[in-house]
Amino acid sequence: MGHKYGDSEPYQKAVELMDAQMGRLWNTVQQRQKQHNEDWLVLITTDHGRDEQTGKNHGGQSARQRLTWLVSNLTDPNAYARYDQPGIVDLMPTMARFLGLAIPPVVQREVDGIPLTGPVSIAEPDVIMSQNRLIVDWQALEPTGTVKIWVTTTNNAETGGTDTYQQLAEVPLAQRHAIVDVSKLPSSFYKIVLKGPHNTVNRWVVLNEKTKE
Template sequence: MIKKLSVAVLVVAMSLNIQAQTRNKTLYVIADGIPADVLERLDLPNIKRIAKEGSYSRMHVGGDKGTYNQTPTISAVGYNSLLTGTWVNKHNVPDNDIKEPNYNYPTIFKLLKDQYPQKKTAIFSSWTDNRTKLLGYDLPATGNFKVNKYFDGYELDTARYKHDRVKNYMHLIDEQVISDAVVTLKTDAPDLSWVYLEYTDDMGHMYGDSPQMEVAVKMLDEQIGKLYAAVELRKKQHKENWLFIITTDHGRDEKTGKGHGGQSTRQRTTWVVSNQKLANKYATYYQPAIVDIMPTIARFMNITLPLKVAQEIDGIPMIGAVSITNANVNYIQGNIDVSWTALENTGSVKVWLTTTNNFKASSKDDYKLVAEVPLADGHALIGVKHSQSSFYKIVLEAPNNMLNRWLETPK
């Protein structure tokens, strides 16, 4: 009788857990071009309330400065780093023209739909290219991926939104995007939604660090308040579990605040606000990056990343257990010196090696297991004298996450 009761309790617990997982929903907002120092010094009651309930952290964009994955601090580049969890050397969006995105690096939207076809997605955007180019809406290269709901294209409607010199029309478009999102969230909340707002970046480009920029950020805070009220209503009325993330795509230059695109500290320094505590060991002790948002959403939404995708992700989840960070590789006289920072004391790290980069062309890389060492060791020395190559990809597989690095050998 006791055994039967235990089994019944287990079945009920598993059922409740599955039900809870199906109620996990995510809404993330990209508020364009707001440096961390601006966000931190202004009185923004809605954003600061969300941060108090959950978390706030400085973040960075731009890849690893001076390395193969250094990434321009430009808008669409940052969006795609968030969407794919990779830097520009992989997703291939170096500017706002978005000419040849590499769709072999899937977005978080496509990964969700591939695993959960029944789940709903939406985008609310002040820039149509986010859907048509970055998400690759209905393109053969993305398998004709589609979002279930989209609200965009307003910037193309010059009759309704007359393009004025001071760009007030962009604020009106942002307001419409927020209205669309609030109505949709309240009535038929998708499982994964992206809200993109442009006006703050326009004010930055026109006026730099200025009263106009500050006013734009304060108006953004009011818009965030409307979105979060809709999320709170969903949580109360439908018992849903929400991940609400707000971030930006780049900072601004130190001298005037008008420009961005370079690698100065302020241009690279961004931020992330969430209603959830993004505060595992990695996020607490290291400055996270925009590429970390994608695997964080994946973990929250119970998305299992295919192995070939997990091997390419540059980001680290900011929730849940994480084993390693800070991977480095260096070629020394026929050896590859591999190191990492251990965030746990037990377990091992498997070191995988390949001399190909076929993934970018939708083919398979032939990884070889070249070492397995205790995680706490923090390093491994891999002999490659008998497999000389000008290029290597190294993947470190730990119990709770993977890291990857590229290496070109000296000529």
């Protein structure tokens, strides 16, 4: 028989058990760092939140169900990690940077996350379509450099293929805004990639018939 949402005992026991397990893991990491001079990055998170009514289920799009938490031993979080709201998609690029793994450009364009350590240039992209133009905005995390804006109208990456991107603009990073003419690329679907000096972000625009009117 399931427990009611107000019954905190089973939840408290679950938290205590997980805390003990993570404690064992952390003790081992510290031992490896001390005895073998190893450098470890620890990232502990969950894949989703919980239903507001029961505290158990998930699968909806509410903030409570989409919200996750993150515990880490990061000692040098960058400006994005400190001042924005990182998401679970940021963990993979963070791990890749920590391990010194270079993500190929063709793959990087499809990556949603931003590293939580090291230099970052751009975050929080936003794109809307208006009269055959893409209105592009972003948060500039550095005062200098440029942003290159790449666009494709296909999503071949979904099935393992390659998308052909066109660079349609290059503007100062600090400008935080650009208008990109896509009248020569008529489509109801656009993938937009913004490449700064130190990282890449992306957004999609999907139009319906009402939007195109």
